[in-house]
């Protein structure tokens with residue numbers, strides 16, 4: 001249990017201890033304060049029970065949020081709890097969404113990347129900051145330069161065997177990674193550095209027709225050979241395995257007997273362009 005909390009909150013054992021102390025102290029202190037206030041106001045438990053209850057609830061629900069920040073300061077955990085409070089305030093729509101800086105990873109012609117770039121061109125909170133590519137000369141690099149988006153060209157050794165690029169992305173303030181036709185597997189250290197913050201689109205209905213080597217026309221050929229009556233797209237979180245993380249969106253398209261891999265690819269691309277940019281927005285608002 002403690003290990004999974006450490007993972008979820010990205011903290012070490014000592015920090016987890018201080019966080020748990022903050023929660024425990026805040027709980028006790030809030031209960032004490034809510035009781036003391038009603039006693040101090042000399043509210044009668046029988047005649048003033050509604051007011052007593054209302055006051056206690058206000059302190060327990062709203063006072064708690066303020067008290068936890070004060071207590072966290074003494075445990076040296078203010079930053080952690082302020083981030084935690086901001087998430088709650090954002091969910092309650094009491095604070096504007098955090099700004100997100102996307103890096104799009106792509107290896108090919110980049111039609112999805114282009115749709116995403118266009119969608120976020122004048123967005124208030126979400127910005128495409130960088131296009132990352134592993135293939136010199138790929139179409140996506142031209143698209144990035146047409147839209148004045150800086151690019152990073154990856155090399156295999158640094159990508160798979162060091163933290164060099166993770167460091168670069170963090171230095172540039174990248175908060176979310178969007179894969180749009182990126183053919184390399186995302187290494188474990190990058191998945192760990194961006195937990196739940198990397199997303200991919202797959203041109204079929206996962207878990208079918210996914211995994212290593214399943215990209216582009218290979219996918220559409222396999223779908224047609226399987227004799228399926230529909231295909232579709234899957235948008236999913238990225239983990240350490242190919243096409244494997246939690247699915248966050250799927251939609252389908254019917255297959256006609258006359259379909260070929262290229263007509264199916266066209267239909268799938270249209271679906272991707274229609275849904276991916278908007279689903280990214282939805283995902284970012286929840287992370």
Ligand code: GRF
Nearest residue numbers: 108109110111112181202203
């Ligand atoms: C898309 O079909 C996507 O599902 C897959 O790679 C393809 C990229 O196409 N992951 P494009 O380069 O965006 O046109």
